[in-house]
Structure formats: C-alpha cells, structure tokens
Amino acid sequence: MPLAQIAYSGRGVERPRYYANAHHRDVLDIVSHPMHVESARGLNANIDREGFTLAIHESAVTDWRDPTQIAGVYAAEIAALVQNVIGADEVKVTPHGILRFSEKSGLAGSGNNSHPARFAHIDVADGSSRMMAERTAGGRPFRRYAAINIWRALSPAPQDVPLALCDARSVGPSDLIVADAIFDEPDGREWGFEGLLVGHNPGHRWFYYPDMHAGEVILFKTKDSDENVARHIPHVAFNDPSAPGNAPPRSSIEMRATAYWWE
Numbered sequence: 001m002p003l004a005q006i007a008y009s010g011r012g013v014e015r016p017r018y019y020a021n022a023h024h025r026d027v028l029d030i031v032s033h034p035m036h037v038e039s040a041r042g043l044n045a046n047i048d049r050e051g052f053t054l055a056i057h058e059s060a061v062t063d064w065r066d067p068t069q070i071a072g073v074y075a076a077e078i079a080a081l082v083q084n085v086i087g088a089d090e091v092k093v094t095p096h097g098i099l100r101f102s103e104k105s106g107l108a109g110s111g112n113n114s115h116p117a118r119f120a121h122i123d124v125a126d127g128s129s130r131m132m133a134e135r136t137a138g139g140r141p142f143r144r145y146a147a148i149n150i151w152r153a154l155s156p157a158p159q160d161v162p163l164a165l166c167d168a169r170s171v172g173p174s175d176l177i178v179a180d181a182i183f184d185e186p187d188g189r190e191w192g193f194e195g196l197l198v199g200h201n202p203g204h205r206w207f208y209y210p211d212m213h214a215g216e217v218i219l220f221k222t223k224d225s226d227e228n229v230a231r232h233i234p235h236v237a238f239n240d241p242s243a244p245g246n247a248p249p250r251s252s253i254e255m256r257a258t259a260y261w262w263e
Contacts, residue, residue: 002241003034006164006206007119009177009197016179016197020113021186030119033200037164037238040207047086047148051168051230052220054209057081057152064099064154064253071095078150078255085219086146088259092136098254102161102237105249112186116161116237116250120198122222123149125178128193129223136258144261146224149235150217151254157211160247164238165220166198167205168230175201175234198234210240222256 009016010029017027040054047053059077061069079091100116101107108115124132124147133145153159181195209218224231240247 001037001039004037004164004206004238004241005032006035006037006236006238007032008200009119009179011177011199016177018119018179018181018195020181020183021109021115022184023115025184028119028197031200035204035206037206037208040165040209043207045207047219047221048229049169050165050207051233052165052207052218053085055081055085055217055219056215057217058215064097067096070097070253074255078257081217082148082150082219082257082259086148086259088146089262091257091259093255093257098256100237100250100252100254102159102250104160105251107249107251113183117235118237120166120234120236121179122176122196122198122232122234123147124181124222125194125196126223128195130225132193133223133225133258133260137260140260141263142260143263144224144226146226146259147222148219148257148259149222149254150219150257151252152214152217153212154214154251154253155248157213158240158243158247159210159212159250160240160243161237161250162208162210162212162240163218163252164206164208164236165218166234167207168221168233170201170203170205171198171234172201175199175204196232204234208238208240210242
C-alpha cells in the first residue's frame, strides 16, 4: 500500500478533550503523518501478541439497526466468540452496538457516536478501565480482566475508510497522551472518563484488513491487566489511498466486551 495519512495527537494542548458527537467542541492538537499501513491478511495476528486478531463469524442478526436484535442475539454471539478467542472464564458484553459511517455516506453524525474515529487513540486509560471492569464485575473479585472491542464492516468491500490497528509491540508508554473522553448524549447528559491519544512515533507498525466482508470481525484490545501480553493498541479510521473513488461508503458496528478470569 502507498503511504496513508494517520492522524496523531501533537503535544500542543495541555489537557486534550474530545466529544463523541459535538466535535466542534474538541480541544485537540491533531497532526497527520504519512505512515505505511500494511495488510494484516496472512499475518496470523494474535490478540495477546499484536493486540488484535481476525475471526470468521457468521451472525444470525438480520437487521443491524434493530437494537432488540443486537441486545437479544448479537451480544450473546459476541460473548461466545470472545471467550473462545481469549479463553476467559466469563465474558460480559455491553448490549448495544455502535454504528459508524464514513463521511461520504451522509450518515456520519446521524446517530449517537456515529462518526468514524478519525485520530489515533486507545479508548480508555488504565485507571478508568479498571473502574469500569470492577463495576461490570458487580463486586466479584477477578485476577485478570481484558477489555475487547469487536469490529465488523457492514458495507461491501472495499471499504473507503477502514480501521487501522497498531501492533502493540511497536508502542511505548511515552507515545500515549492522557485525554478526557466525553460522551455528550442526545438528551443533553454528559459523562466522561480518561482516554489515551497517541503521539507520532516513526517506529509504529500499522496494519489493516482490506476487503472485509460481513462474515469477518476484528477483535482488538483496549486494555488488559496482564502486563505479560499485549495490553492495548492504538487504532484509527483512515482514508485508504488504494480504494477506488467509487468504493461504497463504509458502515460498521462495534461491540465492547470485558473478559474476566475470576479469583
């Protein structure tokens, strides 16, 4: 692939802040850098090594915009998939999906948190992630937890704005910048937590899965309490320079799960 533009965070803002919906309120210093984004097909990526993997997964969902199907069918499918991939004792899945659309579709911003994630980030910082895991565990003690995102392209190949994933082994602690992630809900409520932005490092190794179809999903880590494996990976939506101009606008659904190893 020719060089692709990856949107990194500069260090010109003391405390960056970004919103799920009202991006005009973001306080960010974004600097694009040309980076090689390699095809991960044939890489045989492992979620505990690179921090991501590809799985074949056929779903019984017939309408991805039906929240009852997502909660009643897809969440259970995803729990079983994550447990099979990572080998946890139990997997708990947030019972709603995040639908996102590339700008060319005209649907970006049409729903809650429906913009593609246009700057490199890790969803949640260590402290906030731990609190979320403890809350979801309901007081049950665990020896390890891992927060996993499950990403599926719904539009046909090729995707104009695919998901790029950074090999965890190429990311250092000094690359990460603490920021405030704020969810501005349609009803006017706001809540937030600490997320991580990513500063440019020429040693980063970026990958993507070209020509995804609806029977494939990417699983990637946003946090793992086990420090002996890949703990979390930067990811970002990017314009694929190899996609033809008439490539269908990307639509995708993301689910979030927490895997537990109980004490």
